[in-house]
Amino acid sequence: DGGITQSPKYLFRKEGQNVTLSCEQNLNHDAMYWYRQDPGQGLRLIYYSQIVNDFQKGDIAEGYSVSREKKESFPLTVTSAQKNPTAFYLCASSIETMNTEAFFGQGTRLTVV
Amino acid sequence: AQSVTQLGSHVSVSEGALVLLRCNYSSSVPPYLFWYVQYPNQGLQLLLKYTSAATLVKGINGFEAEFKKSETSFHLTKPSAHMSDAAEYFCAVSESYGQNFVFGPGTRLSVLP
Numbered sequence: 001d002g003g004i005t006q007s008p009k010y011l012f013r014k015e016g017q018n019v020t021l022s023c024e025q026n027l028n029h030d031a032m033y034w035y036r037q038d039p040g041q042g043l044r045l046i047y048y049s050q051i052v053n054d055f056q057k058g059d060i061a062e063g064y065s066v067s068r069e070k071k072e073s074f075p076l077t078v079t080s081a082q083k084n085p086t087a088f089y090l091c092a093s094s095i096e097t098m099n100t101e102a103f104f105g106q107g108t109r110l111t112v113v
Numbered sequence: 114a115q116s117v118t119q120l121g122s123h124v125s126v127s128e129g130a131l132v133l134l135r136c137n138y139s140s141s142v143p144p145y146l147f148w149y150v151q152y153p154n155q156g157l158q159l160l161l162k163y164t165s166a167a168t169l170v171k172g173i174n175g176f177e178a179e180f181k182k183s184e185t186s187f188h189l190t191k192p193s194a195h196m197s198d199a200a201e202y203f204c205a206v207s208e209s210y211g212q213n214f215v216f217g218p219g220t221r222l223s224v225l226p
Contacts, residue, residue: 042218102214104156
């Protein structure tokens with residue numbers, strides 16, 4: 001079955017540590033996205049990538065980093081510079097044409113302890 | 114710039130009653146519009162999308178939405194609510210290639226027995 005896999009589903013991190021969230025897709029989609037979700041705030045775009053080896057900052061990129069070395073993979077690193085990292089993180093992908101929807105993974109809930 | 118507003122962060126209906134979730138958008142060009150549903154601790158699932166082919170769009174689980182350009186609206190409806198419809202619903206807009214989805218803040222739907 002084609003889809004997007006995020007791992008792990010739950011992640012705990014100590015303050016001051018970097019942590020990497022995994023996102024893999026086998027849909028052959030060019031575009032991939034990372035969103036952060038907080039209660040009452042909807043989804044906010046962190047980074048997106050339209051093609052391998054290229055990515056763009058979204059609305060809240062500070063304290064995060066990404067890489068896109070392979071078409072199917074778009075990992076997100078939450079660095080110690082992110083002041084409030086506890087949130088639900090969603091990865092998505094889409095075909096790089098108009099009129100197409102984004103497909104989402106099941107999310108990773110990150111908690112800083 | 115695109116934006117999406119959803120009137121009512123929380124809507125409650127009785128089982129069997131009409132569901133109406135409101136979405137208004139701001140876009141400088143004809144948009145592509147989407148409704149997604151999210152169950153607790155899960156990713157987003159596409160309910161339906163407007164692609165300019167027809168103003169009344171039918172989706173999964175008995176939902177439909179009508180695109181009204183004059184009102185810049187894309188409200189989601191379902192004639193008869195079911196307990197399983199309880200979830201959070203997000204309206205989203207995209208003006209161009211899929212790299213720029215903008216999501217509304219979401220509406221939590223509760224279905225009362």
